[in-house]
Amino acid sequence: xxxxxxDSIPQQNREPQADYSLNEGASLHPSPVENDPRAEQARALLxxxxxxxxxxxxxxxxxxxxxxxxxxxxxxxxxxxxEAAINNVVAGYKNLLDYNITRLAHYVFKxxxxxxxQKNPDDIGALVSLNREIAAGLTKRVA
Numbered sequence: 455x456x457x458x459x460x461d462s463i464p465q466q467n468r469e470p471q472a473d474y475s476l477n478e479g480a481s482l483h484p485s486p487v488e489n490d491p492r493a494e495q496a497r498a499l500l501x502x503x504x505x506x507x508x509x510x511x512x513x514x515x516x517x518x519x520x521x522x523x524x525x526x527x528x529x530x531x532x533x534x535x536x537e538a539a540i541n542n543v544v545a546g547y548k549n550l551l552d553y554n555i556t557r558l559a560h561y562v563f564k565x566x567x568x569x570x571x572q573k574n575p576d577d578i579g580a581l582v583s584l585n586r587e588i589a590a591g592l593t594k595r596v597a
Contacts, residue, residue, distance in 0.1 A: 492593065493592070496589035496593045499531065499585040499586070500585065500586065500589045502524060502527055502585055503581075503582045503589070505520070505524035506521070506524045506578050506585075507578075507582045510575055512573060521573070521578075525566050525569055525570050528562065528581060528585070529563060529566050532566075535555050539552040539553075558588075561584075565581050569581065
């Protein structure tokens, strides 16, 4: 099964983008395109943060289903980040960034599980904040 960062962005918000494929047993491979992969990752994080924030105080069954969908998409996206970081470590590229990504991913998986089970606004708020902070970091340019 092939999963991409674009899968986490609702269809109506998608622009023609690169295919950041994560094929079974493979690492994250950006296809050469004119768009910045970091910008696409930031868009995916922000899109999910907006969905989580919008559905975070779910009151009815439809809203709860939308919240669960957003939480699942958040897990998928962070799963892509995690897999890429682990593949880098396995390939011998040990660095602090990959370590931090795996730690953040574990935190996200834990908060997602708690949010799914308890629908706690604090857990959802933590996920929204983290996604926005990481997206902000991805869009910063180094001078």
